[in-house]
Amino acid sequence: MKVLGIETSCDETAVAVYDGEQGLMANRVWSQIELHRPHGGVVPELASREHVERLLPMIEGCLADAGIEPQAIDGIAYTAGPGLIGALLVGATVGAGLAAAWGLPAIPVHHMEAHLLAPLLEDDRPAFPFVALLVSGGHTMLVEVAGIGRYRILGQTLDDAAGEAFDKTAKMLGLPYPGGPQLALLAGNGRADRFAFPRPMLGRQGLEFSFSGLKTAVALKARELRGDGVLSESVRVELANSFQEAVVDTLVGKSRQALQATGLSRLVVAGGVGANRRLRERLRSELTATGCSVYYPRNEYCTDNGAMIALAGSLRFPATLPAGPPVVCARARWDLEELGQP
Numbered sequence: 014m015k016v017l018g019i020e021t022s023c024d025e026t027a028v029a030v031y032d033g034e035q036g037l038m039a040n041r042v043w044s045q046i047e048l049h050r051p052h053g054g055v056v057p058e059l060a061s062r063e064h065v066e067r068l069l070p071m072i073e074g075c076l077a078d079a080g081i082e083p084q085a086i087d088g089i090a091y092t093a094g095p096g097l098i099g100a101l102l103v104g105a106t107v108g109a110g111l112a113a114a115w116g117l118p119a120i121p122v123h124h125m126e127a128h129l130l131a132p133l134l135e136d137d138r139p140a141f142p143f144v145a146l147l148v149s150g151g152h153t154m155l156v157e158v159a160g161i162g163r164y165r166i167l168g169q170t171l172d173d174a175a176g177e178a179f180d181k182t183a184k185m186l187g188l189p190y191p192g193g194p195q196l197a198l199l200a201g202n203g204r205a206d207r208f209a210f211p212r213p214m215l216g217r218q219g220l221e222f223s224f225s226g227l228k229t230a231v232a233l234k235a236r237e238l239r240g241d242g243v244l245s246e247s248v249r250v251e252l253a254n255s256f257q258e259a260v261v262d263t264l265v266g267k268s269r270q271a272l273q274a275t276g277l278s279r280l281v282v283a284g285g286v287g288a289n290r291r292l293r294e295r296l297r298s299e300l301t302a303t304g305c306s307v308y309y310p311r312n313e314y315c316t317d318n319g320a321m322i323a324l325a326g327s328l329r330f331p332a333t334l335p336a337g338p339p340v341v342c343a344r345a346r347w348d349l350e351e352l353g354q355p
């Protein structure tokens with residue numbers, strides 16, 4: 014069974030073809046970074062227009078990469094939410110429209126479900142049940158995953174998402190958009206203990222996160238050190254590193270607590286911040302020492318991509334399809350726990 018996957022929830026236009034037996038057959042991502050960089054962040058209307066321009070040629074290209082005609086496709090999966098509503102509507106309309114034209118089912122996919130299933134694209138696949146640490150620009154949560162569609166949110170952020178904190182702190186340090194990966198690069202191998210920033214919520218029971226206080230602490234320290242001048246390169250490196258270490262400490266600590274609380278021994282890390290090298294190193298070394306296994310998708314499946322949408326669509330196909338003709342379904346907000354089993 015072959016599923017075409019379409020992702021347009023934010024600033025990546027992405028398309029892929031996934032086959033239940035052969036695995037991933039084609040995978041294209043068009044990043045809109047250059048388009049949004051002059052604005053210092055994603056401009057929703059620009060994102061939607063770019064999706065409109067790019068999507069159909071990318072679908073054609075992806076089918077050509079896979080060496081198949083539309084007749085070989087069994088279903089079309091598209092991201093239905095959560096995300097930017099205008100951007101989602103582009104993928105949903107194109108997905109449902111092509112499905113109607115080609116006489117195929119359309120499969121609305123939850124973006125965060127796709128992120129947490131992304132490690133199943135790899136050869137070293139985690140078995141259910143596992144705990145998922147979902148860390149992206151819009152979400153930070155720990156989820157107990159008993160199986161497909163069987164999700165219990167253990168805790169999530171009360172304010173900023175981890176990626177959002179990375180992006181805002183990076184902006185404050187004068188780094189170009191998108192800040193997260195830039196800040197991680199700047200941090201490099203500098204000292205991580207120069208500034209003692211708070212580890213939000215780490216000392217407390219419960220699996221909630223909070224990152225806005227940490228972001229403010231870095232801003233205040235930067236302002237104090239800057240005075241009337243500019244921050245030296247070495248201070249910027251140390252600020253970046255101390256910030257990154259505080260986020261990583263928090264994510265590692267809460268992940269450990271979640272594994273203990275559920276009695277599970279597998280952790281899946283997904284979402285854009287899952288590409289962070291320091292987070293990967295620390296999770297691997299500290300969790301394997303306690304007998305747990307950590308699973309990451311490769312970086313290109315951590316950040317937004319069509320492969321995870323096609324995979325999630327194929328795992329839900331055809332059981333949970335809405336009856337009748339393909340529907341255009343787009344939801345800016347969509348609780349992961351609302352999903353049922355396929």
Ligand code: KG4
Binds near residue numbers: 176179180316
């Ligand atoms: O999952 P994703 O591609 O899009 C959303 O659904 O949000 O995640 C993007 C987020 C951004 O905030 C970006 O700055 C962050 O992931 N990110 C990183 C790294 N790579 C991406 N944050 C820290 N270190 C990285 N290496």
Ligand code: ZN
Binds near residue numbers: 149150285317
């Ligand atoms: Zn995402």
